[in-house]
Amino acid sequence: MNDGPELAVVRLGHRPGRDERMTSHVGLTARALGADRVILPDNAGQSKATVKDITERFGGPFSVELSDSQKALIREWEGRVVHLTMYGERVQDVEEGIRETHREEPLLVVVGGEKVPFGIYEHADWNVGVTNQPHSEVAGLAVFLDRLFCGRELEREWEDADQRVIPTETGKKVEPTDSE
Amino acid sequence: MNDGPELAVVRLGHRPGRDERMTSHVGLTARALGADRVILPDNAGQSKATVKDITERFGGPFSVELSDSQKALIREWEGRVVHLTMYGERVQDVEEGIRETHREEPLLVVVGGEKVPFGIYEHADWNVGVTNQPHSEVAGLAVFLDRLFCGRELEREWEDADQRVIPTETGKKVEPTDSE
Numbered sequence: 001m002n003d004g005p006e007l008a009v010v011r012l013g014h015r016p017g018r019d020e021r022m023t024s025h026v027g028l029t030a031r032a033l034g035a036d037r038v039i040l041p042d043n044a045g046q047s048k049a050t051v052k053d054i055t056e057r058f059g060g061p062f063s064v065e066l067s068d069s070q071k072a073l074i075r076e077w078e079g080r081v082v083h084l085t086m087y088g089e090r091v092q093d094v095e096e097g098i099r100e101t102h103r104e105e106p107l108l109v110v111v112g113g114e115k116v117p118f119g120i121y122e123h124a125d126w127n128v129g130v131t132n133q134p135h136s137e138v139a140g141l142a143v144f145l146d147r148l149f150c151g152r153e154l155e156r157e158w159e160d161a162d163q164r165v166i167p168t169e170t171g172k173k174v175e176p177t178d179s180e
Numbered sequence: 181m182n183d184g185p186e187l188a189v190v191r192l193g194h195r196p197g198r199d200e201r202m203t204s205h206v207g208l209t210a211r212a213l214g215a216d217r218v219i220l221p222d223n224a225g226q227s228k229a230t231v232k233d234i235t236e237r238f239g240g241p242f243s244v245e246l247s248d249s250q251k252a253l254i255r256e257w258e259g260r261v262v263h264l265t266m267y268g269e270r271v272q273d274v275e276e277g278i279r280e281t282h283r284e285e286p287l288l289v290v291v292g293g294e295k296v297p298f299g300i301y302e303h304a305d306w307n308v309g310v311t312n313q314p315h316s317e318v319a320g321l322a323v324f325l326d327r328l329f330c331g332r333e334l335e336r337e338w339e340d341a342d343q344r345v346i347p348t349e350t351g352k353k354v355e356p357t358d359s360e
Contacts, residue, residue: 165312169307
């Protein structure tokens, strides 16, 4: 998020049709809550288009990519790896250590789909549970990022947006930006 | 969450098939992150069954209901109403006021689906944006609850569970509970 080492999110696994919205929501949540980049499986072209469209309209910088070798990408990542899983250590116990490490090193956050291979658990520097309850990979990612950035992501400025929402008590207020 | 006035979540709008997973994830996120209850639209029976099944296996108390009159329920709610929307006031600006109010009064959190009627914006005590960016109603709910409860929801004890996940550095560790 602009001011530190990169934070990228990898979404593992995608079943076209069935997972379209979940995968799009992982990408949009990554963007909105301070990640620099999301890497989706190569069959998630429709989700990629959704995230790209929102970035063009509401600003960046944020990049969305497809990859046909996500496991290699995780293995070869030059930095630390967090895997979000309900089986992992409690986020409240490990977040401070991750935050400190991320001040110096890029961080890759792995968000599972269905079955995550055991090798991912082994390779990750941290397996982290946002609760040890089954809920939603989107919710887990959101809480993890908000905690990692201590809320600074909510103050982020957006560049090259066509429009911006003005926070308001009642109703909807959207303005064109004059950045062009 | 056990120790204070009720917190209920209403999920507005549901298109069977297309919204099944999003609605289930709203319900599961509400449960995992400290709500007492979720009320789904009456055509979301499959999502209700999913949330009920998880509650039976992983514990409660948590209740999931269907309602064919969600708007009346919101209108007649005896307590305060928060509507989560990307057009609302910034969560970081209003969360403290909401938290203080919720110490004394029940809180209903409205999570929109597609088009939310303008009457909901007017009726809500707070329209709240978890960022003013488009992302995910599941992510917005998750961050809102984590902030509202200041992380206390992560320490919650679960009753009447069949099994529980033991947080672990690598792999999966699940134990039957001896509550029965």
